[in-house]
Amino acid sequence: MNEVKSIEKPILEIIFFEDEQEIAENIFDHLKLPNVLPNYYDDDKQLDQVIINNKTRKVYFIDLNLGFKKKVLGIDIIKKIRNVDITSLIIVYSAYEDYKEQCYDLGANFFFLKETSTYEDDILIIRNIIMRELQHINIILGQ
Numbered sequence: 001m002n003e004v005k006s007i008e009k010p011i012l013e014i015i016f017f018e019d020e021q022e023i024a025e026n027i028f029d030h031l032k033l034p035n036v037l038p039n040y041y042d043d044d045k046q047l048d049q050v051i052i053n054n055k056t057r058k059v060y061f062i063d064l065n066l067g068f069k070k071k072v073l074g075i076d077i078i079k080k081i082r083n084v085d086i087t088s089l090i091i092v093y094s095a096y097e098d099y100k101e102q103c104y105d106l107g108a109n110f111f112f113l114k115e116t117s118t119y120e121d122d123i124l125i126i127r128n129i130i131m132r133e134l135q136h137i138n139i140i141l142g143q
Contacts, residue, residue, distance in 0.1 A: 012134055013056040014038040017047075017077050018063040023114070027061060027093075030123045033130060042066070047077060051084045058085070059130055064094035064103065075099065075106065082107040089133060091126055 014033070016024035019042045028038045037056070041047070050058075060081055064074035078090060091110045092103045100111045110129065112122035 012036050012130070013058045014061065014130075015050055015058055016040045016061045016063075017066055017074065018042065018061070019066050020063075023063070024061065027123065030120075031127045031130065033127070033134070036130075036134075047080055051081055057133065058088040059133065060088060060090045062090065062092050062108075064092050064099055065096070075102065078103060078106045078108055089129065091129075 012033075014028060014031075014036055016028070016038065018024040018040065021040050021042070024038075024040050039050070041050070060077075062074045062077050066074050066077070074092060074094070078092065081088065081090060086107070089110075090108045091112070092108045093112050093114050095114050097113060103111050110126060112126070
Protein backbone atom coordinates (compact mmCIF):
# COMPACT_ATOMS: atom_id res chain seq x y z
CA MET A 1 0.00 0.00 0.00
CA ASN A 2 2.94 2.36 0.44
CA GLU A 3 2.76 4.15 -2.88
CA VAL A 4 4.54 7.34 -3.77
CA LYS A 5 3.45 9.37 -6.76
CA SER A 6 6.31 11.39 -8.20
CA ILE A 7 5.76 15.12 -8.46
CA GLU A 8 8.46 17.55 -9.49
CA LYS A 9 9.63 19.72 -6.57
CA PRO A 10 6.86 19.01 -4.04
CA ILE A 11 6.54 21.76 -1.46
CA LEU A 12 3.94 20.03 0.65
CA GLU A 13 3.56 16.36 1.47
CA ILE A 14 0.18 14.79 2.20
CA ILE A 15 0.49 11.70 4.38
CA PHE A 16 -2.47 9.38 4.75
CA PHE A 17 -2.71 6.79 7.50
CA GLU A 18 -5.62 4.81 6.13
CA ASP A 19 -6.24 1.07 5.83
CA GLU A 20 -8.45 1.56 2.77
CA GLN A 21 -6.34 3.36 0.18
CA GLU A 22 -9.37 4.07 -2.01
CA ILE A 23 -10.76 6.40 0.69
CA ALA A 24 -7.46 8.30 0.90
CA GLU A 25 -7.25 8.54 -2.89
CA ASN A 26 -10.83 9.84 -3.02
CA ILE A 27 -10.05 12.55 -0.47
CA PHE A 28 -6.85 13.50 -2.30
CA ASP A 29 -8.63 13.60 -5.68
CA HIS A 30 -11.31 15.92 -4.26
CA LEU A 31 -8.67 18.25 -2.83
CA LYS A 32 -7.26 19.04 -6.31
CA LEU A 33 -4.00 20.41 -4.95
CA PRO A 34 -1.08 21.64 -7.06
CA ASN A 35 2.51 20.62 -6.37
CA VAL A 36 1.64 18.20 -3.57
CA LEU A 37 3.07 14.75 -2.93
CA PRO A 38 0.69 12.15 -1.42
CA ASN A 39 1.88 9.07 0.49
CA TYR A 40 -0.32 6.25 1.77
CA TYR A 41 0.37 4.07 4.81
CA ASP A 42 -1.81 1.45 6.47
CA ASP A 43 0.13 1.22 9.74
CA ASP A 44 2.71 3.14 11.76
CA LYS A 45 5.80 1.05 10.92
CA GLN A 46 7.34 3.91 8.94
CA LEU A 47 5.90 6.74 11.01
CA ASP A 48 9.17 7.60 12.76
CA GLN A 49 10.97 7.88 9.42
CA VAL A 50 8.16 9.99 7.94
CA ILE A 51 8.18 12.43 10.88
CA ILE A 52 11.96 12.78 10.95
CA ASN A 53 12.09 13.58 7.21
CA ASN A 54 11.72 17.37 7.39
CA LYS A 55 12.44 18.15 3.74
CA THR A 56 8.86 19.24 3.09
CA ARG A 57 5.97 20.60 5.13
CA LYS A 58 3.41 17.94 5.93
CA VAL A 59 -0.31 17.51 6.27
CA TYR A 60 -1.28 14.28 8.00
CA PHE A 61 -4.66 12.69 7.30
CA ILE A 62 -5.34 10.05 9.94
CA ASP A 63 -8.15 7.54 9.90
CA LEU A 64 -8.96 7.36 13.59
CA ASN A 65 -10.42 3.88 13.15
CA LEU A 66 -7.23 2.46 11.66
CA GLY A 67 -6.76 0.33 14.77
CA PHE A 68 -9.80 -1.80 14.09
CA LYS A 69 -7.95 -3.69 11.34
CA LYS A 70 -4.42 -3.19 12.64
CA LYS A 71 -3.16 -2.94 16.18
CA VAL A 72 -2.39 0.74 15.67
CA LEU A 73 -4.75 3.43 16.86
CA GLY A 74 -5.14 6.76 15.13
CA ILE A 75 -4.89 8.41 18.56
CA ASP A 76 -1.42 6.88 19.02
CA ILE A 77 -0.32 8.21 15.63
CA ILE A 78 -1.42 11.74 16.61
CA LYS A 79 0.59 11.46 19.84
CA LYS A 80 3.72 10.26 18.01
CA ILE A 81 3.51 13.07 15.47
CA ARG A 82 2.98 15.82 18.04
CA ASN A 83 5.86 14.56 20.19
CA VAL A 84 8.23 15.43 17.33
CA ASP A 85 6.43 17.74 14.90
CA ILE A 86 4.37 20.64 16.21
CA THR A 87 4.13 22.62 12.97
CA SER A 88 2.50 20.20 10.54
CA LEU A 89 -1.25 20.05 10.09
CA ILE A 90 -3.10 17.02 11.43
CA ILE A 91 -6.51 16.24 9.99
CA VAL A 92 -8.42 13.38 11.56
CA TYR A 93 -11.42 11.63 10.10
CA SER A 94 -13.61 8.96 11.56
CA ALA A 95 -16.99 7.30 11.23
CA TYR A 96 -17.59 8.20 14.90
CA GLU A 97 -17.53 11.51 16.73
CA ASP A 98 -16.69 10.00 20.14
CA TYR A 99 -12.99 10.96 20.11
CA LYS A 100 -13.31 14.43 18.59
CA GLU A 101 -12.36 16.38 21.75
CA GLN A 102 -9.50 14.02 22.56
CA CYS A 103 -8.08 14.49 19.05
CA TYR A 104 -8.20 18.27 19.44
CA ASP A 105 -6.60 18.02 22.88
CA LEU A 106 -3.75 15.95 21.38
CA GLY A 107 -3.09 18.56 18.70
CA ALA A 108 -5.29 17.71 15.73
CA ASN A 109 -6.14 20.78 13.67
CA PHE A 110 -9.33 19.47 12.09
CA PHE A 111 -11.74 16.59 12.67
CA PHE A 112 -14.40 15.45 10.24
CA LEU A 113 -16.81 12.57 9.95
CA LYS A 114 -16.56 10.19 7.02
CA GLU A 115 -19.64 9.69 4.90
CA THR A 116 -21.77 12.44 6.35
CA SER A 117 -23.89 15.05 4.63
CA THR A 118 -21.14 17.58 5.30
CA TYR A 119 -18.36 15.50 3.69
CA GLU A 120 -18.11 17.73 0.60
CA ASP A 121 -18.14 20.85 2.80
CA ASP A 122 -15.38 19.36 4.97
CA ILE A 123 -13.26 18.60 1.91
CA LEU A 124 -13.69 22.22 0.74
CA ILE A 125 -12.68 23.52 4.18
CA ILE A 126 -9.65 21.22 4.24
CA ARG A 127 -8.66 22.28 0.73
CA ASN A 128 -8.82 25.93 1.80
CA ILE A 129 -6.67 25.19 4.86
CA ILE A 130 -4.07 23.43 2.72
CA MET A 131 -4.13 26.18 0.08
CA ARG A 132 -3.40 28.72 2.83
CA GLU A 133 -0.52 26.50 3.96
CA LEU A 134 0.79 26.42 0.37
CA GLN A 135 0.53 30.23 0.16
CA HIS A 136 2.46 30.52 3.42
CA ILE A 137 5.18 28.19 2.11
CA ASN A 138 5.43 30.18 -1.13
CA ILE A 139 5.86 33.39 0.87
CA ILE A 140 8.62 31.78 2.93
CA LEU A 141 10.31 30.45 -0.23
CA GLY A 142 9.92 33.83 -1.92
CA GLN A 143 7.85 32.50 -4.81
